[in-house]
């Protein structure tokens with residue numbers, strides 16, 4: 751197994767360590783992720799059902815799937831994946847997130863294997879998964895290409911990676927930084943660095959360089975009148991998501 755450079759950015763991890771206690775407070779610092787979760791879960795379940803239930807034989811496409819939630823935080827996505835029937839490993843580079851995630855899973859009666867580790871360490875250990883969820887992490891790592899290469903190596907051939915992040919343009923600066931951090935104060939100032947945001951074309955290019963085959967991209971769009979998020983085919987201007995397959 752080739753050696754992987756460490757892609758952890760210590761200043762980013764420090765931000766998440768400082769907020770760890772708030773993961774499961776829907777009105778706390780992770781409010782935007784709580785608000786996006788129904789929309790994110792719709793997309794993830796559609797992609798998993800499409801990829802692993804092609805012959806419609808499986809009564810539940812999640813059953814028997816080994817899924818990695820990399821950069822799992824407090825487990826906002828690990829838990830619904832486990833509830834749907836997947837065998838879940840949640841991994842995060844911020845140590846303080848893991849006890850919060852473990853206690854919440856235990857209280858929810860869910861078995862999730864939470865680990866304080868990184869994508870590159872898991873890849874070096876030869877771990878393999880049917881699905882890698884890589885949600886809102888790539889904008890926080892030191893070296894996106896090395897990080898995405900490690901996530902690709904964690905997939906079995908034919909496996910599915912779902913990767914979401916934030917676009918880089920004047921609108922995303924206005925919405926994700928000025929709006930969410932300064933005006934709404936949903937997130938602490940400095941949570942996001944605009945220059946670490948990645949455009950959809952750049953991400954698709956990085957995913958290809960990492961050895962993945964991107965098959966889908968969609969926007970996650972916030973409607974301030976309905977106060978809800980939806981999936982969009984056309985509007986990838988701020989939050990967006992991609993689905994990729996590791997070629998056989």
Ligand SMILES: C[S@@+](CC[C@H](N)C(=O)[O-])C[C@H]1O[C@@H](n2cnc3c(N)ncnc32)[C@H](O)[C@@H]1O
Pocket residue numbers: 757758759762763766767783820821822823824826827841842843844847867868869884885886887890891892
């Ligand atoms: C914005 S949160 C997203 C949490 C979760 N994926 C979600 O969408 O609900 C980013 C998470 O990535 C973790 N993280 C940042 N860099 C990482 C790295 N190189 N390896 C693993 N986790 C990382 C942070 O500690 C944090 O928990």
